[in-house]
Amino acid sequence: MALLEVHDLVVEFPTRRGVLTAVDEISLHIDEGEVLGVVGESGAGKSMTGNAIIGLLEPPGRIARGEILLDGRRIDNLPYDQMRTIRGKEIGAIFQDPLTSLNPLYTVGEQLVETIQTHTDMTPTQARARALELLIEVGIPAPERRVDQYPHQFSGGMRQRVVIALALCVNPRLIVADEPTTALDVSIQAQIIALLKRLCSEHGTAVMLVTHDMGVIAETADRVAVMYAGRIAEVGPVKQVVKRARHPYTHGLMGSIPVIGHDADRLTQIEGAMPRLTDIPTGCAFNPRCPQATDRCLRDRPEPMPTEDGQVACWLFEKEAAHV
Amino acid sequence: MSEVMRTEASLSDTTMLEVSNLKRYFDVSRPFLNRVLEGAPRQILKAVNGIDFKIKKGETFSLVGESGCGKSTVARLIVGLYAPTEGKIEFEGRNIGGLSRREMAPLRRRLQMIFQDPYASLNPRWRVRDIIAEPLRAFDLESDEVGIERRVGELLSFVKLTPADGEKFPHEFSGGQRQRISIARALASQPDFLVCDEPTSALDVSVQAQILNLMKDLQREFELTYLFISHNLAVVYHISDRVGVMYLGQLAEVAPATTLFRDPRHPYTRMLLDTIPDLDMTGRQRMPVAGEVPNPITPPSGCSFHPRCPFATDRCKSEAPLPRDLGSEVFVACHGVEENRIPRGPVIDAPPALR
Numbered sequence: 001m002a003l004l005e006v007h008d009l010v011v012e013f014p015t016r017r018g019v020l021t022a023v024d025e026i027s028l029h030i031d032e033g034e035v036l037g038v039v040g041e042s043g044a045g046k047s048m049t050g051n052a053i054i055g056l057l058e059p060p061g062r063i064a065r066g067e068i069l070l071d072g073r074r075i076d077n078l079p080y081d082q083m084r085t086i087r088g089k090e091i092g093a094i095f096q097d098p099l100t101s102l103n104p105l106y107t108v109g110e111q112l113v114e115t116i117q118t119h120t121d122m123t124p125t126q127a128r129a130r131a132l133e134l135l136i137e138v139g140i141p142a143p144e145r146r147v148d149q150y151p152h153q154f155s156g157g158m159r160q161r162v163v164i165a166l167a168l169c170v171n172p173r174l175i176v177a178d179e180p181t182t183a184l185d186v187s188i189q190a191q192i193i194a195l196l197k198r199l200c201s202e203h204g205t206a207v208m209l210v211t212h213d214m215g216v217i218a219e220t221a222d223r224v225a226v227m228y229a230g231r232i233a234e235v236g237p238v239k240q241v242v243k244r245a246r247h248p249y250t251h252g253l254m255g256s257i258p259v260i261g262h263d264a265d266r267l268t269q270i271e272g273a274m275p276r277l278t279d280i281p282t283g284c285a286f287n288p289r290c291p292q293a294t295d296r297c298l299r300d301r302p303e304p305m306p307t308e309d310g311q312v313a314c315w316l317f318e319k320e321a322a323h324v
Numbered sequence: 325m326s327e328v329m330r331t332e333a334s335l336s337d338t339t340m341l342e343v344s345n346l347k348r349y350f351d352v353s354r355p356f357l358n359r360v361l362e363g364a365p366r367q368i369l370k371a372v373n374g375i376d377f378k379i380k381k382g383e384t385f386s387l388v389g390e391s392g393c394g395k396s397t398v399a400r401l402i403v404g405l406y407a408p409t410e411g412k413i414e415f416e417g418r419n420i421g422g423l424s425r426r427e428m429a430p431l432r433r434r435l436q437m438i439f440q441d442p443y444a445s446l447n448p449r450w451r452v453r454d455i456i457a458e459p460l461r462a463f464d465l466e467s468d469e470v471g472i473e474r475r476v477g478e479l480l481s482f483v484k485l486t487p488a489d490g491e492k493f494p495h496e497f498s499g500g501q502r503q504r505i506s507i508a509r510a511l512a513s514q515p516d517f518l519v520c521d522e523p524t525s526a527l528d529v530s531v532q533a534q535i536l537n538l539m540k541d542l543q544r545e546f547e548l549t550y551l552f553i554s555h556n557l558a559v560v561y562h563i564s565d566r567v568g569v570m571y572l573g574q575l576a577e578v579a580p581a582t583t584l585f586r587d588p589r590h591p592y593t594r595m596l597l598d599t600i601p602d603l604d605m606t607g608r609q610r611m612p613v614a615g616e617v618p619n620p621i622t623p624p625s626g627c628s629f630h631p632r633c634p635f636a637t638d639r640c641k642s643e644a645p646l647p648r649d650l651g652s653e654v655f656v657a658c659h660g661v662e663e664n665r666i667p668r669g670p671v672i673d674a675p676p677a678l679r
């Protein structure tokens with residue numbers, strides 16, 4: 001059984017102009033110790049999916065339909081208090097801006113100790129020792145000195161390390177990381193990715209890694225889900241998706257990324273832009289930009305179809321799916 | 325194919341822009357009274373601290389480096405938004421550093437800039453046609469309104485928008501379309517030189533590809549020279565003829581793009597290349613990246629990269645290395661390279677195209 005299962009999740013936003021569907025019947029799963037990358041352009045619904053899983057959708061956003069199960073147990077309909085306990089104990093969250101997870105008024109050590117003590121019965125001395133251990137684990141130099149400093153005394157990269165330490169306090173089984181390196185310099189990004197990879201292989205933690213950066217996914221993920229306009233276009237093992245994409249959108253996306261050493265004068269270009277939520281085309285949402293669209297694509301929406309090693313939502317693969 | 329074009333571009337040997345010993349300092353001290361009362365020292369941030377490079381007519385020269393290394397400050401110095409603290413900026417042989425607004429006016433038409441955030445740089449209350457017509461009016465480039473309208477339509481079509489888009493306001497466009505509008509405005513005065521400061525960094529990759537393709541097309545069509553600024557090494561590889569790698573206000577290495585990525589010489593360049601995610605998924609081993617950029621107000625002594633450099637020696641800690649010409653248009657500021665003790669060879673497993 002998968003550690004996390006999401007079935008037909010729908011996330012909606014009631015607005016004055018009607019109800020907008022930001023996530024439209026998404027299903028996915030993550031196994032223990034697995035890194036699932038969720039990739040897509042801004043507005044694709046990645047963060048809404050992640051926030052729904054950790055129970056932190058901002059109102060008026062709401063889960064309209066579907067189920068989220070952790071270890072077979074439904075967590076999408078729990079009261080706030082119970083969900084908060086799960087967030088502390090079983091699911092850790094890392095966001096793009098580390099400052100959203102840190103309290104500016106408390107030292108880094110105080111915040112770590114507090115989180116540890118909320119979820120374990122360690123004494124203050126034990127908790128402080130554990131806090132130091134965590135700071136060492138995430139690679140903060142001179143932790144004995146740093147532990148008593150405030151978040152503003154840390155650089156962006158160091159703050160993100162502290163947030164990771166906070167997420168690790170209680171050995172969560174799942175970490176949802178939403179663009180954890182997007183705000184960081186490339187050299188710090190590389191360090192944080194290496195850290196996340198090491199931690200999840202050492203602790204068997206499952207990670208849902210949300211990012212718009214295919215490079216980060218290629219480095220880190222076991223499997224990847226490609227999102228477009230609130231739906232999953234394609235899911236599969238990372239090598240397959242990165243090197244032999246099935247869905248025309250993934251194909252275009254991969255071609256549009258400049259790669260060092262690939263001497264293409266022009267990059268593959270997907271015309272147009274992702275539709276706004278208010279005007280998602282009928283049929284396949286990608287049809288206005290798809291070079292292979294047929295009449296059927298304008299009319300009928302493709303549902304995810306099984307492939308050998310994943311799923312793809314595109315009519316081109318109907319035959320292939322029938323054989324799986 | 326692109327090899328051919330790269331050589332074609334470097335065939336032109338006319339220097340369009342030359343920067344020598346360019347410096348820009350910022351005074352970031354506490355207010356005078358605090359300094360007197362608290363004995364706080366005067367603090368000078370050397371955002372650009374003595375750099376030299378040349379840009380040839382028709383080429384794309386890029387500056388790359390991590391946040392705060394001084395890329396945007398160089399851009400702003402070149403278009404005259406900042407005056408240099410020291411050094412020269414020569415445009416076609418004429419020093420333009422620190423010219424007054426009025427003295428700069430005739431050059432303004434020829435030197436335009438595109439910014440990272442296309443929204444912030446477009447007046448939200450103006451229709452797109454007026455935004456694009458503004459330089460035409462300012463430089464008096466069309467004789468009447470009919471001419472302006474015709475020219476605005478033409479400019480919109482250059483950037484693959486339609487004349488009807490001219491009637492709309494900036495908020496009605498997506499990020500990529502707004503960047504097209506700022507490019508159309510920059511092209512309005514028929515410039516020769518465009519300074520592009522992270523023009524695609526705020527865009528999604530599929531839209532970034534559209535803009536990069538457009539910029540290459542326009543460069544060919546209008547014989548433009550680009551100073552391109554980015555922290556994204558793959559984008560820089562794709563767009564550039566030559567590249568300068570900046571670290572804490574100085575140039576660590578300048579080299580033709582293909583040389584820089586195939587045979588990086590400066591330890592910082594090598595480290596930067598090792599941070600690039602491996603999209604080819606070859607599983608190659610890389611040098612672990614260590615440390616972070618130090619506080620620019622109190623940069624390390626000697627070579628400012630020495631605290632992060634695996635090859636640092638005592639000399640590196642005390643003496644700042646100067647850029648040295650290694651031939652084949654490669655310039656490197658590093659004692660280790662001078663002393664011939666930095667290992668060569670590709671960090672990145674060169675794909676067939678580069679072997």
Ligand SMILES: Nc1ncnc2c1ncn2[C@@H]1O[C@H](COP(=O)(O)OP(=O)(O)OP(=O)(O)O)[C@@H](O)[C@H]1O
Nearest residue numbers: 350369371390391392393394395396397398555620
């Ligand atoms: N007007 C200013 N006053 C004081 N300091 C400044 C000013 N402009 C820039 N700086 C400082 O100069 C240094 C270089 O800044 P610059 O904006 O040129 O960096 P950059 O390389 O463009 O970085 P990024 O990649 O983040 O855009 C930074 O430390 C910055 O804080």
Ligand SMILES: Nc1ncnc2c1ncn2[C@@H]1O[C@H](COP(=O)(O)OP(=O)(O)O)[C@@H](O)[C@H]1O
Nearest residue numbers: 013020022041042043044045046047048049277
């Ligand atoms: N409060 C809100 N009201 C209306 N729409 C929203 C709200 N928050 C997010 N959305 C929309 O939901 C969609 C998905 O958003 P998000 O999950 O943040 O995208 P991603 O993380 O993939 O960039 C976007 O179109 C966004 O504009």
Ligand code: SF4
Nearest residue numbers: 284287290297314315
């Ligand atoms: S379903 Fe049709 S429009 Fe959609 S991606 Fe497939 S071919 Fe293109």
Ligand code: SF4
Nearest residue numbers: 627633640658659660
């Ligand atoms: S000068 Fe010394 S410290 Fe600086 S990059 Fe070269 S070897 Fe490293």
Ligand SMILES: [Mg+2]
Nearest residue numbers: 046047048179
């Ligand atoms: Mg997001």
Ligand SMILES: [Mg+2]
Nearest residue numbers: 395396397521
């Ligand atoms: Mg900048």
